[in-house]
Amino acid sequence: MSAIRTVARKELRDAASSRWLLGFAATFAVMALALSLAQGGGGDSRDGFTRTTAGLVNLCLLLVPLLALVLGAGALAGERERGTLASLMAQPITSTELLVGKFVGLTLAVWAAVALGFGSAGLAIALLHPVAAVGEYLQFVLLAAGLAMTMLSVGILVSVCSDGRMKAIGMALVLWFFFVLFYPLAAIGLALALSTSGETLLVAVLANPVEGARILAIVGLEPDLRVLGPLGAYLVNELGLPATTALLLTALAAWTAAPLALANGLFARQDY
Amino acid sequence: MVVMLDVAAVGKRYGDTQALEAVSVAVAPGEVLALVGANGAGKSTLIKCVAGLVRHAGAVHVGGIDVARRPKQARRLIGYLPQQPALHAELSVRETALFYADLKGVPHDRARAGVEAVGLGEYADRPAGALSGGMRQRLALAIALLADPPLLVLDEPSAGLDIAARLELRRLVHEQRARGTAVLLSTHWLEDVPYIADRVLVLDHGRMQSLGSASEFEALAAPTSRLYLRLNGRGPEAVPLIRELLPEHAVEYAGDWLVVTCAAARKAGVVEAVVEAGIAILDLRVEELAAGTAPPGPGGMAL
Numbered sequence: 001m002s003a004i005r006t007v008a009r010k011e012l013r014d015a016a017s018s019r020w021l022l023g024f025a026a027t028f029a030v031m032a033l034a035l036s037l038a039q040g041g042g043g044d045s046r047d048g049f050t051r052t053t054a055g056l057v058n059l060c061l062l063l064v065p066l067l068a069l070v071l072g073a074g075a076l077a078g079e080r081e082r083g084t085l086a087s088l089m090a091q092p093i094t095s096t097e098l099l100v101g102k103f104v105g106l107t108l109a110v111w112a113a114v115a116l117g118f119g120s121a122g123l124a125i126a127l128l129h130p131v132a133a134v135g136e137y138l139q140f141v142l143l144a145a146g147l148a149m150t151m152l153s154v155g156i157l158v159s160v161c162s163d164g165r166m167k168a169i170g171m172a173l174v175l176w177f178f179f180v181l182f183y184p185l186a187a188i189g190l191a192l193a194l195s196t197s198g199e200t201l202l203v204a205v206l207a208n209p210v211e212g213a214r215i216l217a218i219v220g221l222e223p224d225l226r227v228l229g230p231l232g233a234y235l236v237n238e239l240g241l242p243a244t245t246a247l248l249l250t251a252l253a254a255w256t257a258a259p260l261a262l263a264n265g266l267f268a269r270q271d272y
Numbered sequence: 273m274v275v276m277l278d279v280a281a282v283g284k285r286y287g288d289t290q291a292l293e294a295v296s297v298a299v300a301p302g303e304v305l306a307l308v309g310a311n312g313a314g315k316s317t318l319i320k321c322v323a324g325l326v327r328h329a330g331a332v333h334v335g336g337i338d339v340a341r342r343p344k345q346a347r348r349l350i351g352y353l354p355q356q357p358a359l360h361a362e363l364s365v366r367e368t369a370l371f372y373a374d375l376k377g378v379p380h381d382r383a384r385a386g387v388e389a390v391g392l393g394e395y396a397d398r399p400a401g402a403l404s405g406g407m408r409q410r411l412a413l414a415i416a417l418l419a420d421p422p423l424l425v426l427d428e429p430s431a432g433l434d435i436a437a438r439l440e441l442r443r444l445v446h447e448q449r450a451r452g453t454a455v456l457l458s459t460h461w462l463e464d465v466p467y468i469a470d471r472v473l474v475l476d477h478g479r480m481q482s483l484g485s486a487s488e489f490e491a492l493a494a495p496t497s498r499l500y501l502r503l504n505g506r507g508p509e510a511v512p513l514i515r516e517l518l519p520e521h522a523v524e525y526a527g528d529w530l531v532v533t534c535a536a537a538r539k540a541g542v543v544e545a546v547v548e549a550g551i552a553i554l555d556l557r558v559e560e561l562a563a564g565t566a567p568p569g570p571g572g573m574a575l
Contacts, residue, residue, distance in 0.1 A: 006374040014362065083358030087412075090323045090352040091375040094344050271326040 003093040004101040011105025015071070021113055024067045028117030031059055036121040056121065057217045060114075060144045065151040065210055066176050068110050072155020073172035075102045076267070078165040089272040099264050103156060110148040118144070139220045146249075147213045150256045154209075157259040160267045179210045184229075201234045205248070209255040212248045219245055275333075276301045276349075276423050276454035277322065282330035284317050284478075291317045292328070292478045299454045301422065304445060306469035306486070307458040314478040315458035316355055319427045322456060323352045334423055348376070351421035355428045355458075357412030361401025365392050365411055368400050369418070376419045386414040405432050413444075424448055426457040430464060435556070439544055442468055463497070463537040466490045490537045497536040500529045500557040501546065513545050529557075536560060 015021045035055040076099070079085040088098060118141045122134075155172055162168035194200065205211055215232035219241060235244045277299040284292040292314045299305045307315040321328045324343040332339040332346075339346040359368055365387055373383035387396055390410040395403065400411065409432065416424065426445075430438045438461070445468050448455055459465065465472055465486055472489040474481040482489075503510055507530045514523050514532055518541075521534040532542055539558065546553060 002377065003375055006371065010360075010371055017362065082361075083354075083356065084360055086320075086325050086354055087358050087415075088375075089325055090347060090350070090354070091372065092344050092348040092377070093375055097344075269327065271320075 003091075003097040004104060007088075007093070007098055007101025008105035008108065011075075011102055012108050015106065015109030015112075018109075020070070021067070021109055024063065025113035025116045028059070028063055028113060029120040032056055032117040032121035033124055035059065036124040054221055056118070056140065057214065057221070060140075060147070061210055061214055061217075062180060064110070064114060064144055064148050065180055067113065068106075068148045068151035069155040069158070069172040069176050070169055071106050071110065072103075072152040073158045073162070073168040074165050075106060075156055076159040077162045077168035078159075080163065080272075081165045086272045095268045095270075096264055099156065099160075099260075099267055103152060103260060106152050106156075107149050110152065111145050114141070114144050114148060136221055140217055143213060143217055143220070146252055146256075147209065150209045150213075150252055153256045153258075153260040153263070157263040157266075160263040160270070179208055183208045183211060184214075198234070198238060201231055205231045205235060206251045209252055212251050212255075216245065216248045216252070219248075274300055276303075276335055277305075277456060278331075278333040279318070279322065280331045280333075282318065282321050282328050282332060284314075284321060284326060284328040290478050292321070292475075294330070295473075295475070295478075295480055296330075297473050297480075297483060299423070299456055301454050302449055302452045303471065304449050304455040304457065304469045306465050306472045307456070307475060308460075308462060308465060308472060308489075309475035309481070312477070313475040315475055316427055317478070318475070319352075319425055319456065319458060322425055323347070323350055348419070349422050351416035351419070351424045353409075353412050353416045353424075353426045353429055355431065357408050359400040359403075359408060359411065361399060363400055364397050365400060365403070366396040368411060369414060372415045373418055378418050383418060386418055387411070389417075390414040406434070406437060409433065409437075422453055424453050424455045424457075426455065428458055428460065430459060430461055435543055435553075436547070438464070438540070439547065442544075461540070463535075463540045466537050467541065490535070496560075497534060497539045498559040499532040499534070499539045499542055500526070500555075500559075501532070501543075501553055502528050502555040503530055503546070503551055504554050506551045509549070510546050510551050513549055514542055517541060517545050 038055075076085065079088065089095070118137075122137060154175065158171045158175065159168050162171060205215065211231065215229070215235065218232060219236065232244075235247070239247065275298045277297075279295060279297045282292060282295045283290070295314070295318055297305065307318060309315055317326065320326045322332055322334070322339065324332075324339040324347060327340070334346045335349045337346040337349070360371075363371060366384065369383040369387045370380055373380055384396075387393055390413055392407060392411055392414070395407065400408065403411065409429075413429070416426070430441055433441060442464070445455055445457070449470075457468070459468070466489070469486045471484065472486055473483045474489070501507075501510070507525065510530060511523055514521075518532070518534050518538060521532065521538075524531045524533075532539070534542065543553065543556070
């Protein structure tokens with residue numbers, strides 16, 4: 001455990017001085033603040049939080065995966081490129097401890113950045129209105145934290161499979177484009193065009209953690225079939241709200257554990 | 273024999289290249305084994321196998337622990353100095369030492385003392401990325417020595433070092449040997465070998481070419497060097513020292529230069545003797561001559 005803690009602490013320290021992360025935190029905070037001020041001005045206090053949270057969903061689904069994928073992708077590929085991986089692995093540490101230490105440190109760093117963004121927005125709304133609907137807001141913060149872990153895990157798998165940092169980051173950007181931009185537009189359309197069977201729709205939801213997180217966020221806020229989209233509407237209709245929530249949370253957990261486990265297996269078999 | 277390092281039939285293949293083939297050797301506590309060979313002979317690959325950094329055929333045991341099966345426990349016994357020390361550029365010298373101390377489970381006080389011991393105390397706040405090559409080497413050495421490991425694995429430790437630093441390295445290896453540390457080191461500097469090692473393993477294209485004592489190696493290798501020294505008029509003081517060290521070798525003057533022709537393995541000893549006598553070397557040139565050639569004289573005046 002002490003090796004994991006040491007590596008995680010160093011990752012956190014590096015992240016704190018990283019322009020990438022600070023830039024992200026500042027951008028997220030400014031945009032979240034702008035959203036909360038723009039949308040939280042009217043209506044009752046519950047509406048203020050709910051509307052702001054709904055606005056933050058899109059912002060979060062766009063930015064959190066980008067940050068987490070890129071940070072994860074640079075984690076081990078960067079060490080390998082600089083030659084520091086061999087120096088680290090020559091110490092009393094296992095490949096699993098190094099990988100988990102990196103994951104934990106980066107997770108805490110992304111959480112800190114996300115917390116800054118959501119914290120700013122939450123504070124702004126709380127100042128404008130008496131506090132209400134905070135539960136939904138916190139639920140969404142937790143969901144963003146979970147999505148960050150998932151995308152970090154995928155990013156670390158990319159990192160293990162890449163022999164250079166830029167190659168890893170390039171691959172991470174391709175994945176981000178696929179998961180966040182291409183998938184909701186083209187991939188789901190293609191899946192629906194090919195087949196509208198329940199199995200196809202289910203696979204289409206589970207194959208993309210970002211889509212799963214989007215549906216979870218909307219389900220948590222306001223399970224309106226019009227805003228859930230075809231996949232979310234299908235799930236809620238077929239399974240009901242509690243089962244849909246449980247299924248998507250399980251999928252998100254599996255999307256976190258599986259890439260990390262695969263990365264661990266591959267990393268242990270590599271030369272350093 | 274008590275064995276600290278046991279390498280048994282170790283082989284390593286990179287794609288189509290057999291980098292190492294059936295290498296077997298053992299190192300006892302307090303023994304220094306030098307790995308020599310041309311570039312690509314497999315020295316660094318063997319060292320990486322010992323440090324558990326690459327997967328390989330055969331087995332490596334350190335202190336009886338299988339490096340492949342229990343790498344973490346085995347690495348607790350190893351201090352490793354890579355050929356080109358790579359450090360986290362953004363960490364300061366002190367932070368680097370403390371980070372590695374935490375990984376090794378060593379108290380911070382010892383890490384700070386280690387930084388002082390390698391002469392980097394005044395640079396403790398400087399980022400590792402801003403250190404010169406020699407300073408990085410020293411910091412990496414401090415890290416390798418942090419936990420007083422019973423096995424020291426040094427990959428080309430004298431590469432890029434100036435003469436004083438090479439002499440310092442020799443002293444360090446002697447100290448470690450005296451403390452009972454087993455040392456495995458690779459080197460290009462054949463002349464260092466008799467001074468630094470007890471035994472020598474010669475690798476050629478990944479295969480063991482010979483394994484024997486350092487004196488056997490010296491006799492076998494024995495290429496000749498011609499050493500040109502400018503001593504700022506203090507040649508007459510140096511000549512008796514060199515004659516005492518190398519009674520059978522030629523010492524001549526050529527203009528301002530004092531010219532010593534000797535076995536290549538002995539020339540570092542000449543420099544060491546001169547420096548230790550407090551005679552400043554203003555300039556130094558070395559000509560390497562093939563083994564067994566009768567070197568033509570430098571055209572100077574025999575003493």
